[in-house]
Amino acid sequence: MGSGINRRDWLKLIGGSAVGLMLSPIPWKVLDESAKWTQNWNWTPVPPKGRVNYRLTTCTLCPQACGVRVRCVENQPVGLSGIPGHPLNNGKLCAIGLGGHLMSYHPSRIAGPVTIDAKTRVPAPIPLEDAISRISGHVLAASGVAVLDMQPGRSISYIYKEFLAGLKHGTYTFPNQTDGINAGPVNRTTTSRFKSYGIDIDRTRTIISFRTPLLDGWGTLAQSAEIGRRNKKGSKAPTKVYQVESVSSRSAGLADEWIPVRPGTEAIFALGLAHVILEENLFDRTIKGGSENLWGERSLSELAGKYPLSRVSTITGVPDDKIAVLARELANNRPTAVIFGGDPVGGPFGDAEEIIFADLNILLGAIGPNGTIVPRPDLPSPGDHRQPRVDGIQLSEVPDHSIEVLLIDGADSGTTIPWQLVSRKLVPVNPRIVSLSYLPAGVACHADYVIPSPAYMEMYSDMPTPAGFSRASYNVSVPLMEPPASAIEPLEFLKRLAISTGSPNKASICSITMRELIRNRIAKIFELHEGEVFDADAGETKSIGSMASSRELVRILERGGCWTGNARSRVAGLTYKFLGNSDYQHVFSAMEKLADISGSASDIRLLPHGTRGAGSSGVNHPMMSKIYQESNLRLPSDVASISPSTGKMNGLSDGKPVRVKTDFGQTILKARFDQSIMDGVVQVQVGEETGTTARRESLQGSNTLDICRIESDSTWKTTSVQLSPL
Amino acid sequence: MDRNLISRKLDRAPLPRFVAWLVPWTLLLLIGLYAIYLCLAKGLNQTNMNNRFAFGLWIFLDLSVIALGAGAFFTGFLLYILKKHELRAVINSAVVLGLICYSGAVLVLMVDVGQPLRAWFTFWHPNVHSMLTEVTFCITCYLTVLAIEYVPIVLRNRRLKEVPSFLVFEFELHKVMPVFAGIGTFLSFFHQGSLGGLYGVLQGRPFAFREGIAIWPSTFFLFIISAAAAGPSFILLTTWLVSKISRKSLVKDEVIRLLARISGSILVFYVMLKCIDTLLWMNATAPSFGLTAMSFFAWKPFSIWILLGEIVAFGFLPALILFFGSRRLGKGWLVFSSILVCCGILLNRFVMTIQTLALPTLPFDKFTLYTPSWQEVAAFLFVVAYGVILYSLSFRYFNLFPHEPDLRNGKNQNGELVIQK
Amino acid sequence: MENNIGTTEPAVENENASHKSESSGARKARYGMVIDVDSCTGCGACMVGCAIENNVPPAARGADERTGITPIRVYKADNGRPFPESNSVYFPISCQQCEHHTPCVSVCPQNAVEVDPQTGIVGQIPVRCLGCRYCMTACPYHARYFNWWDPTWPAGMEKTLNPDVSPRMRGVVEKCNFCFHRLQAAREKAAAAGKTEIDPGDYIPACAESCPTSAITFGDLLDEESAVAKLAKSKNSFRLLESLGTQPKVYYHSEREWVRKLAESGIAEGEFGNG
Secondary structure, eight states: OOSSOOHHHHHHHHHHHHHHHHHSSHHHHHHHHHGGGGTOOTTSOOOOOSOEEEEEEEOOSSTTOOEEEEEEETTEEEEEEEOTTOTTTTTOOOHHHHTGGGGGGOTTOOOSOEEEOTTTOOEEEOOHHHHHHHHHHHHHHOSOEEEEESSTTSHHHHHHHHHHHTSTTEEEEEOOOOSSBOHHHHHHHBSOOOSEEEEOGGGOSEEEEESOOTTTTOSOHHHHHHHHHHHSTTOSSOOEEEEEESSOOHHHHHSSEEEEOOTTOHHHHHHHHHHHHHHTTOSOGGGSTTEESSSSTTSHHHHHHTSOHHHHHHHHOOOHHHHHHHHHHHHHSOSEEEEOOOOTTTOOOOHHHHHHHHHHHHHTTSSSTTOSEEEEOOOOOOSOTTSOOOOEEEGGGSOTTOBSEEEEEOTTTSOOOOHHHHHTTBOSSOOEEEEEOSSOOGGGGGOSEEOOOOOTTSSOEEEOOOTBOSSOEEEEEOOOSOOOTTOOOHHHHHHHHHHHTTOTTHHHHHTOOHHHHHHHHHHHHHHTOOSEEEETTTTEEEEGGGOSSHHHHHHHHTTTOEEEOOOOOOOOSOOEEGGGGGGHHHHHHHHHHHHHHTOOTTOEEEEEEOOSGGGGSSOOOGGGHHHHTSSSSSOOTTEEEEOHHHHHHTTOOTTSEEEEEETTEEEEEEEEEOTTSOTTEEEEEOSOOTTTTSOOSSOOOOOGGGGSOOOTTSOOOOEEEEEEEO | OOGGGSOTTOOOOOHHHHHHHHHHHHHHHHHHHHHHHHHHHHOGGGSSOOSSOOSOHHHHHHHHHHHHTHHHHHHHIIIIISOOGGGHHHHHHHHHHHHHHHHHHHHHHHHHSSOGGGTTHHHHSOOTTOHHHHHHHHHHHHHHHHHHHHHHHHHTSTTGGGSHHHHHHHHHHHHTHHHHHHHHHHHHHHHHHHHHHHHHTOTTOTTTOOOEETTEEHHHHHHHHHHHHHHHHHHHHHHHHHHHHHTSOOSOHHHHHHHHHHHHHHHHHHHHHHHHHHHHIIIIIHHHTTOOHHHHTTSTTSOHHHHHIIIIIIIIHHHHHHHHHTTTSOHHHHHHHHHHHHHHHHHHHHIIIIIHHHSOOSTTOOOOOOOOOHHHHHHHHHHHHHHHHHHHHHHHHSOOOTTHHHHHTTBOTTSOBOOOO | OOOOTTOOSOGGGGSOOOOBOSSSSSBOOOEEEEEETTTOOOOOHHHHHHHHHTTOOOOOTTOOTTTSOOSSEEEEEEOSOOTTSOOEEEEEEOOOOOOSSOHHHHHOTTOOEEEOTTTOOEEEOTTTOOOOOHHHHHOTTOOEEEOOSOOOOOTTGGGGOOTTSOOOOTTOEEEOOTTHHHHHHHHHHHHHTTOSSOOGGGOOOHHHHHOTTOOEEEEETTOTTSHHHHHHHSTTEEOTTGGGOOOOSEEEEOSOHHHHHHHHOSSOSOOOOOO
16 A cells, blocks of 8 residues: 555545535535425426417407407417406406406316216217207207207307298297396387397486396496496595395495395385375476376376385385485486396396386486487397398297207306296207207206307307497407317307208308308498497507498407497487386286285295306306305305394204205205395305316206296296205 | 343333233324324315414424423423432433423424425524524424433443443433533523414414513513423323323332422412413503403403413412422322313413414404314324333333332332331 | 504605615615405405416315415405494405514514515515415414415316416415516516616506406505505505504505494404304
């Protein structure tokens, strides 16, 4: 070994290096970096990388047609916001709209055509060809075929009408309108003949709402934001809101005053207001000349005379002095509007009731030269006029037991309705129900076949005028994502069906794509040469007249733009027919019936309520769990809210199960005591279900609406229930 | 069978009986191990803790065992620094208990945190303002100290003693034991206090918040003093329990009475301070938040009786018994009082951890209840089983009680030889 | 303990009044919010918008209102009167961005939370978080949320994650950070245009952007011309739990006296509830 490096030297070297290393950043950096392995687990997803761009479209999840700005990464939508300046939503979206791009990934999304086992309700895949041939067979053999369009007025709606015209007994139908102002009662009580009406919010100073969720979801987002803004204290153009309803709703809580009436007695209350207005001569002066049935026999005043304040007070539960004060407020703080859209899930008002509300509007001048209820023209139809089409009728007008094959379109974006309303139109033996939807949502849950359509943002669609908006409007929704291969556009399905059934209209139906159809409609709108267009890209509005051709309109509308028609002049020069002229007897007896039904104080009434569109369907994007599951903000649909005294009187305990039984069925819910709710009432939210983000293995369609009593006029206002602890 | 592992001077149960004793605890250990595995593998959703109740059974367990395990540092302090030689009779047992308590606490803490692999971040990015940093550092150091203090106990095992290097090592270690005891006391002082400080600094929780001296809230000092009071009681209690279970006399009476007197005198001091602190809190601190103290107790089932119980039934009463009766009263009274003291400490920690979180802080909060899930309870019982097993093994194979051989050899509790007739 | 009941001045009166920071030319800011609870309809759009923007996973199976993650959460409170005098209010609560003695900052053993001196935003570093949850016990506003589960998204939905925000993993605490990534994007945009100050209109958190009634006003409280600063100084603006002295930068505004009174009490009438 000799001189040279010995063991001690080696030790010195190693020791010295160790100390030196400690003084260098190396070991500390290594230690720090090693922490990364606790930070990146391979099952935590990595967000997408890439080029960010923005695209524009329209939301189709409910009829309000908000403009949507979509932030995309390599053309994959990652975030949504409203389009600023858009006439319908002015830069905002609702909670459901904000997650619209997530609907495509819902765990319960139906992957391909399926048949549903009648008993277990479990879907089983079926090849598309088989599905079409089976359904065609049913259609050809059927005595009556119908299409239930949950979102009527779209371009596809007209193609359904064409297809049905080629059948022996084809019916096109849609749910009775619950939103906005129904044209029927307005046209029956005036000489107006417009097809639809809206509310000019900008001019109203006082609003009385009968069950309309005015401050929490009514109308377009721009309209409800406007009302909210003007309803605040200290607002420059204040608008007062009175909410008349039985449900302790958010609108009731936010309104200037909540007038809690007994369930089903809203129209009686309106009659009480009319009584005061007539007696004290507070009605609008323009109706003096040329109105029928205001005074004398078989008139509104005779009817109102049967309901003096004391009687109205007994029936509705509102003190008579309050009714008088309110009536004077409404009359003296005009422009006033009576809005009676009804809660979307709480159901529409009956015919007779709507006539009373329309009459009240007339008395207050809301329909008239200075009024706030304004007419809107219908949108032109797409396609060639020469093709025969059936007319559409409301669901309530369809004869009972007449439909053997029912095609349902748009169940996932249409407000859910009680299945009874549909089922009683079906033949009792082996009706066949086909749903064109991509989620087991709403009425689609009762289907025998589901042919999955593309989701929102995966196909061309158009949105007609939203209910309640003051002018006609039109929007287009464009595809931003690829639908799954197994999704079939409803139009494509219809084409295959037309061919397979040998429809006489098949050539016409097969000749067009959705995109062409919509462009065709846009061209027709252009030809009206009226109105203006909001260009979302440029952020400005221009008149139709300034455009060279319809191609420009197409370009703008396919990029989140919005066409709005001219504001119509008020319905001036009208004459009025109070009580709808020939409806006199009908209205009289309907009011008597309502007065009776309001019943004894010990009756308990079921009050379902909920949001419109996809919000009521029970299946929403998974992020809605923030509201329904991860907080107490909104109640899921298995909770029955009651006042503590009603609960205790029936032996119930807060938080424990309760059996809710009606003459039409029963359901087990969880009781929830809430002292803001009136006695004798059970409030149930219809919509999101508990655990909704989980995948559903079967299509169970039942909800609280199934146990409601459906009246002959297709309303479901007052269902008596019995409550008992489990 | 294992007779040659057991000290010649001691009687121990035959091996089969010992194994039979260990079996149920081992079972409990295994169940607890499974629960711990579930929590580590699946996440803390296995517990019933939630965003409102972020600390639950385990934190209560941590605070409680550390308070009880204070017997280790305090006995060491009394023995090595204050030279109370009688306590040599229990110091080994105290060290083992301390080791069990602290290692159990650290184990449960590792399951309680969401990312146990990041435990070293506290050392790498310490926050000097946080009480929890202090707790982490001190507990880690103190656990090391306890492990070092445990080594001589192990090395004095009959077989291990025969290895010369172990003997020498143990001898050298024993010489520096006072240093370790001193370090241990210093560390313990701080972390016992910091555990109290954990809650005392929470200005967002007016129920727990206390004013204090400099950065240390009053709970800092109260926790130290209560731990010092509880330690000797816990030693007393466990000694009595082990003695009962093993059916042997383990320590002379005078040791028990000394422990009782020490515990009693500190407890008297503690109760006085606690009363002053409570009054200050009720009349000054809580009103400075705009709250009345009684408003905290309006929530059933946490009424004012808990506070009264903690101070009077579990504080004042045993303090009197232990302080005045340590010489005169029978051992039964002393054991009973020790139980009260330990319960008082547990109640105090419970109030600080659980009641603090149960109370709402926002006006639209509700009072929250929490019951632990079976996984939490199983993990808790894991620590108990682990403690019993480790203690049992230590008791069997190591000489935990130096008085035991004398007492076995016929000397009575006073150390006098008694001739069997 | 300072008693700050009734103080409505912005939180920054006690702070260093200099508006210039030494390190860069950018002005020091104190970002805050005023939420008009008279306009809040309880629709929950802010909750959903925030969760989508910040890559918060949808509820795990078994998650409920105490184990979910909602960086902004809307609470309903009422005036305590029974029908028909009941009236309710909705309070969106996010991290209140406490300026003074920030409870969570002082207690984190790993320094995983800090108040950014430049912006006043209380930032959370999830990758340093140990998951000890001490900050959660310290926070009186319950603004912090723990990842009790491994975050999972339904198959395919991970494609919709926001590229500007990293998803957190199980076992760490998260909370609102005023969409700090949007501030960074605004700064990049300003830098690309050669400016030192961001355009205030470029930085708005997702909740304020989503609110359909525009109840949330956001901005720099130090900028006296801004809407948020003016609104914060208004007579009927208040903060939650003022008496705790945390000096939050989130203000609320209501014309209703019972609502303002509600904000002060930390503990309501005694009542047994299971939360």
